Amino acid sequence: MKLEIAFLYHDLMNIYGDRGNIITMTQRAKWRGIDVNVSSLTVGDKVDPDKYDFYFFGGGQDKEQYTVADDLQGETGRALKEAAANGAVFLTICGGYQLMGHYYRPDKGKDIPGIGVLDVYTVAGKKRCIGNVIVETEFGNLVAFENHSGKTFLGPKARPLGKSVVGFGNNAKDGQEGAIQGNVFGCYLHGSVLPKNPHFADHLLQLSLKRRYGNVELAPLDDSIEMAAHRAATKRAYATR
Amino acid sequence: MHRTGRGGTALPGLVAATIDPFILRDLTARLPGGSAMVIGTNGKTTTTRLFGTILETAGLKVANNRSGSNLLRGLTSTLLNQASLDGKLAADMGLFEVDEAAFPKAQAKILPKLILINNLFRDQLDRYGEIDTVRKQWANTIKTMVPGTTLVLNADDPSMVYLARFAPEGVRTVFFGLDHPPLALTELPHAVDAARCIVCGTTLIYDAIYISHMGHYHCPNCGFHRPDPDFVVKAIELSVEDGSQFVLNTPDGPLDLKVGVPGLYNVYNAAGAAAATLTLGIAPAHVKEGLAKFKSVFGRIERVSLGDDRYLLLALVKNPVGFNEVLRMLTNDPVKRLKMMIVINDLYADGRDVSWLWDVDFEILAERLDFAQTGGLRATDMANRLKYAGIKPSKISWEENIAASLEKALEYIEPGETLYITPTYTAMLQLREVLTKKGLVVPFWEE
Numbered sequence: 001m002k003l004e005i006a007f008l009y010h011d012l013m014n015i016y017g018d019r020g021n022i023i024t025m026t027q028r029a030k031w032r033g034i035d036v037n038v039s040s041l042t043v044g045d046k047v048d049p050d051k052y053d054f055y056f057f058g059g060g061q062d063k064e065q066y067t068v069a070d071d072l073q074g075e076t077g078r079a080l081k082e083a084a085a086n087g088a089v090f091l092t093i094c095g096g097y098q099l100m101g102h103y104y105r106p107d108k109g110k111d112i113p114g115i116g117v118l119d120v121y122t123v124a125g126k127k128r129c130i131g132n133v134i135v136e137t138e139f140g141n142l143v144a145f146e147n148h149s150g151k152t153f154l155g156p157k158a159r160p161l162g163k164s165v166v167g168f169g170n171n172a173k174d175g176q177e178g179a180i181q182g183n184v185f186g187c188y189l190h191g192s193v194l195p196k197n198p199h200f201a202d203h204l205l206q207l208s209l210k211r212r213y214g215n216v217e218l219a220p221l222d223d224s225i226e227m228a229a230h231r232a233a234t235k236r237a238y239a240t241r
Numbered sequence: 242m243h244r245t246g247r248g249g250t251a252l253p254g255l256v257a258a259t260i261d262p263f264i265l266r267d268l269t270a271r272l273p274g275g276s277a278m279v280i281g282t283n284g285k286t287t288t289t290r291l292f293g294t295i296l297e298t299a300g301l302k303v304a305n306n307r308s309g310s311n312l313l314r315g316l317t318s319t320l321l322n323q324a325s326l327d328g329k330l331a332a333d334m335g336l337f338e339v340d341e342a343a344f345p346k347a348q349a350k351i352l353p354k355l356i357l358i359n360n361l362f363r364d365q366l367d368r369y370g371e372i373d374t375v376r377k378q379w380a381n382t383i384k385t386m387v388p389g390t391t392l393v394l395n396a397d398d399p400s401m402v403y404l405a406r407f408a409p410e411g412v413r414t415v416f417f418g419l420d421h422p423p424l425a426l427t428e429l430p431h432a433v434d435a436a437r438c439i440v441c442g443t444t445l446i447y448d449a450i451y452i453s454h455m456g457h458y459h460c461p462n463c464g465f466h467r468p469d470p471d472f473v474v475k476a477i478e479l480s481v482e483d484g485s486q487f488v489l490n491t492p493d494g495p496l497d498l499k500v501g502v503p504g505l506y507n508v509y510n511a512a513g514a515a516a517a518t519l520t521l522g523i524a525p526a527h528v529k530e531g532l533a534k535f536k537s538v539f540g541r542i543e544r545v546s547l548g549d550d551r552y553l554l555l556a557l558v559k560n561p562v563g564f565n566e567v568l569r570m571l572t573n574d575p576v577k578r579l580k581m582m583i584v585i586n587d588l589y590a591d592g593r594d595v596s597w598l599w600d601v602d603f604e605i606l607a608e609r610l611d612f613a614q615t616g617g618l619r620a621t622d623m624a625n626r627l628k629y630a631g632i633k634p635s636k637i638s639w640e641e642n643i644a645a646s647l648e649k650a651l652e653y654i655e656p657g658e659t660l661y662i663t664p665t666y667t668a669m670l671q672l673r674e675v676l677t678k679k680g681l682v683v684p685f686w687e688e
Binding site: 012015017019024027061062064067130145147190192195196224225228229231232236240 | 363444561594596597599600618619620622624625626631634639641
């Protein structure tokens with residue numbers, strides 16, 4: 001069995017340590033004897049929509065985000081839409097999440113178009129939402145760190161990833177965090193999110209393998225360190241907000 | 242006002258700045274030799290100390306801000322503490338380490354005759370904003386420099402070379418940089434900020450990489466490139482125990498220099514301090530003597546003897562780049578096995594988001610660690626990071642309480658061995674408190 005991972009815009013959308021998510025997917029697959037190949041892709045690279053099981057798309061700075069948004073309007077955007085439609089799994093965070101939606105509306109200037117595989121749109125906000133978060137989801141509670149000024153709103157085709165127990169969430173209004181549409185996941189969860197939420201990591205791993213290998217039973221792992229980090233982060237979230 | 246009795250160095254400044262917003266300008270304007278400022282993400286405390294040691298070696302009395310109090314209030318309180326009752330500073334020159342966010346205000350109030358900028362890295366994004374924002378702010382500040390003043394910049398950092406474009410006419414720009422191929426890396430580390438051309442966005446081509454994004458680079462599209470520096474570091478010899486030796490090629494010929502703190506990043510710090518002081522007209526002999534006699538700054542890198550032939554080596558870590566450099570230094574010797582204690586807090590001064598730990602290349606430790614103890618508020622996050630870096634869980638142990646964590650780690654240290662400790666900022670303060678109680682170190686405000 002082999003898991004093909006695409007690290008989208010690895011050199012432009014890589015702030016806030018989101019690389020931890022790739023490391024986590026890779027290690028948790030390898031510890032179960034599953035081969036992993038990570039392709040680091042960037043502007044100008046051709047994306048083969050049939051090749052990858054799991055796409056990771058992280059956060060970037062404003063300037064980089066414009067470059068990426070521009071690239072997504074071409075060949076790459078079409079390939080990603082096709083991959084999403086065929087059931088590939090996407091984990092997209094912060095800037096990546098915003099670009100999976102319909103558009104990002106900045107304070108001034110024109111809307112930055114996304115690729116619309118998530119029925120969400122984002123509007124620039126004045127106040128930055130920063131801090132530890134806890135999100136209640138169908139996969140269990142997630143602990144993470146948010147750091148965004150964009151406010152994201154969901155349309156009818158997307159459902160929230162979960163409910164903000166601690167933190168601002170998508171838009172500091174409706175008490176929700178993230179979005180799911182098909183196998184595309186978007187959220188504002190840094191930290192990195194997957195290392196200390198192994199239950200969510202395994203859900204994504206299982207989902208990623210499903211397309212090519214059907215229902216794969218994942219061998220259980222000793223997650224005592226992961227869950228200790230999960231509990232400590234939960235404690236810090238309540239203590240700091 | 243007299244200096245405060247404890248480590249809280251910013252309070253008098255807060256009071257004074259509230260009473261008199263012009264006090265910083267008044268105080269510095271009276272310094273006969275003018276002022277210099279040191280800016281940068283990594284190494285500015287060490288660089289400022291190196292700079293100051295050289296000035297003092299040359300016989301100058303220097304007013305400066307010590308113990309890392311580098312926000313505007315800290316600057317004001319430092320000067321007030323050093324001023325006599327009639328508001329005069331008994332000093333020849335001012336030398337200030339300035340926080341990246343305080344740079345615009347400090348420039349406006351101090352108007353230094355020389356500004357030394359080391360580098361610009363991603364550092365605690367939740368506190369400072371994005372790197373582009375910081376660079377823009379610095380560029381706007383540089384535009385306000387007065388003719389006749391000097392800007393000393395690291396040529397190996399593309400951001401610095403970009404910033405040089407904003408120096409007004411009449412401002413002298415001086416570059417320093419490294420040229421020592423044996424130490425160059427072949428690929429960019431993961432925590433890199435500036436792999437793209439700042440001018441046109443094209444991927445930069447590197448012929449040599451020394452630390453993170455610093456090295457010899459050029460843009461294949463717009464021609465943006467590293468200029469030939471005025472001061473070039475060559476023939477570097479690194480040693481964890483004895484510090485580094487190198488040759489500095491200056492416009493007036495080569496200088497053999499030695500700096501008493503280890504690590505390649507301290508070679509950059511020493512080169513910056515040497516370039517700045519030589520530019521100010523300090524004699525080469527004083528530069529050489531000052532660098533050689535320099536002792537480590539509080540916590541940056543510090544060796545502590547436990548008195549029973551066991552040792553601690555403390556190295557402050559605050560961002561992926563600095564941490565990667567410490568790891569590179571510790572793994573320099575290919576056969577040495579390491580026992581480490583990593584202490585991570587997530588308070589404001591540490592950066593509240595610990596995501597950055599995932600940008601540090603701990604994978605380099607996988608085959609080298611005998612034992613790792615983690616501590617601090619995020620001890621478990623750190624333990625988890627090590628596990629995912631390929632270190633066997635049986636070698637990892639965690640305990641949030643820092644004093645207890647240290648005790649646990651020391652159980653594994655045999656006579657003749659060193660425990661390598663890498664704490665974040667507030668973790669370092671707590672650790673020093675523990676060590677002070679044991680009578681092993683002096684409180685940092687007495688240094």
